[in-house]
Amino acid sequence: MSEDSPTARRPSSGVLRRMTARGREEGHRAATPLELFFDLCFVVAVAQAGRQLVHSLAEGHPGHGIPGYLMMFFAVWWAWVNFTWFSSAYDTDDVLYRVVTLVQIAGVLILAAGVPRAFNDGNFSVVWFGYLVMRLALVSQWLRAARASRGDERRTALRYAVGVSLCQVGWLGVLLLPDPAKPWVFLVMALVEMSVPALAELSRPTAWHPHHIAERYGLFTIIVLGETVAAATVAVQTAGDEHEALGILLPIAAGGLLIIFAAYWIYFAVPIHLHLASNRQAFLWGYGHYLVFGSAAAIGAGIEVAVEEATGKAHISTFAASACVTVPAALFMFSVWLIHSRFHKRGLAQQLVLPGAAVAVLACTFAGSAAVLLAGLVAAATVAVGVTLAARRQEGADEPDEGGPAESGPEARQPAEGT
Secondary structure, three states: OOOOOOOOOOOOOOOOOOOOOOOOOOOOOOOOHHHHHHHHHHHHHHHHHHHHHHHHHHOOOHHHHHHHHHHHHHHHHHHHHHHHHHHHHHOOOOHHHHHHHHHHHHHHHHHHHHHHHHHHHOOOHHHHHHHHHHHHHHHHHHHHHHHOOOHHHHHHHHHHHHHHHHHHHHOOHHHHOOHHHHHHHHHHHHHHHHHHHHHHOOOOOOOOOHHHHHHHHHHHHHHHHHHHHHHHHHHHHHHHHHHOOHHHHHHHHHHHHHHHHHHHHHHOOOOHHHHOOOHHHHHHHHHHHHHHHHHHHHHHHHHHHHHHHHOOOOOOOHHHHHHHHHHHHHHHHHHHHHHHHHHHOOOHHHHHHHHHHHHHHHHHHHHHHHHHHHHHHHHHHHHHHHHHHHHHHHHHHHOOOOOOOOOOOHHHOOOOOOO
16 A cells, blocks of 8 residues: 555654544554553553452452453453554554553553452452543543544544543542442443443544454453463462462462463464444453453463462462362353354364364363363363364365365465464
8 A cells, every 4th residue: 555545554654644544454552662661551550450350359359350350341441442442443653642642542551550459359440530631631632633634524523532531520529429339339330431421422433444344453452361360370479489289389380371372372363353343242252351350361360360379378278279270260261252263264163163162171171170271271271173174175275176176366365374
């Protein structure tokens, strides 16, 4: 695509540029360094949510830990979603845009600082203030987009600005209402939040870019899995230093690493941007990633709990500690299949690989102290089976029929690494 094309990548020079929508057919649309920096700062918030989950589960308080984690991870994930889809449609990459994005990053760090207090004490004041900082910046961006637009596009931007502002006011309920009501307020407001994009884009969808969105979600998946690796590594190192129980810890470390490697392979096995052809598909896919990201981060927390139980620091049974790993691992496999990879599978055998693997990983919970290692082996076997099935299908597509040449074209090619 030439540099003179209206959908070509715009240069980053200039203090202020008209914030017009970017084209969905724009070539070479890739994540920017600013977006990567934005994602990296979210590692702090993800780590805070995971750390609180570990403490609750290790102390035998899943009734408090799991709902708290789901709420805190939603707060982190939704802040990321708001920025990601806006930047895909309206990233001008001028000085003002960069400054406002850095303000949003400051809000993310405030949010992260408030996670422990919200998780343990039900005090959401710091989290709310972090969201306020982020949303003042985000609303200013939407108003800037509205000012540069006309007709339905302008109405869409204004609906976003109004909807986001009203939601921020609605979140005051978690500050003002009594503690028993806060989880219900959170649930209602989460649903309201997710309805804003659907209502705002009724008349005209924003110009998000399928390949760019797929890349951004993939990069965030890598960041979450990286945080999982880091958390598990620190847990094993700390336990090894304190207890010198490498014989107990190595199977957990090996199984956890196999699960994480398999999670990476499973997620990136198919070119999902080809599926993002409409707003309806994009909404279901994008919202479904709450389960993908949340379960991926929870795997690392579960490995930490398993390590603490193996070294006698956790006050739970081996079965419960094993479930802290196997349940999120199974949920990751099933959710990736449900929203992501099933659209690229052909035949019953390929379709059943991931759901069957999820059930098998859950069954590993009953394997006692070997549960994590066994779950890792199942995850590795899942990848191997998926690769074998995809390779056989590719070989079949390459073989010519008696009456003519083999099929050709994109429809005849299935990624060989698919699961």
